[in-house]
Amino acid sequence: MNINAYINNTKIFNELQKNQLQKNTSEDNEKNVSFLDTLKDKLNEVNDKQIEADDLTQKFIKGEEDDVHKVMLSTEEAKMSLELAVQIRNKLIDAYEEFNRMQI
Amino acid sequence: MNNVFRGMRISSSGLTAERLRMDTISSNIANATTTRGKNGQPYIRKVAVFQENLQEELDKTSGTYKTSFKGVKAVGIEDDASPLRRVYDPSHPDADKEGYVTMPNVNILNEMADMIASTRAYEANVNSMNAQKNMFSKALEIGR
16 A cells, blocks of 8 residues: 655655656565655654653753753653644544545 | 754753853852952953854755754853942951952842843743744644
């Protein structure tokens, strides 16, 4: 399945198109970035943000970090990333449900 | 993704700068009557100096260099060159032959005004950060 809705990187998009064109001639799909990989990659980034925020909070409690606003910014970044991820998930679920409701 | 948070990071650098300014103001107020500072001189008023923080960055898509904003950074804490105050107080241990004491060039009223400015600037940075956050949240409401 190839859904090309969630691609925020034009480079990937170009490569996908290139691969589509090349598909007829060669079967090697090692450069083909799948949608699932992109999603996993981005989810990992969201997770990294959470870990970073947690790390900074721990450091602040221990007294190693002395800027409160940096801790707040980091937690806020993590929160916003997660909100974005949730919205993307909602859109995916919506699309999936739309397909499920399709009359055959 | 990190470009989304760039504005907030710039605001964060502003917050760090204001904290440093606040530190110097606190130091000035605390040492307003310190007559024995560095090398026997009275305390000299400290001023935090800031610099715009720009960075040349290679744009990978076009191969050209572009300047990106990274907010503000402190260059250093420098001495105020204004003349020291001379106060008549013969009972002071550091008074000279004529009974005058050289006091730091700190004016408490100026420091108080600076403190208000610094606090307000901090608030302004927090507000700008919140505004950016709200814009992001609003963008997530598209299509809801």
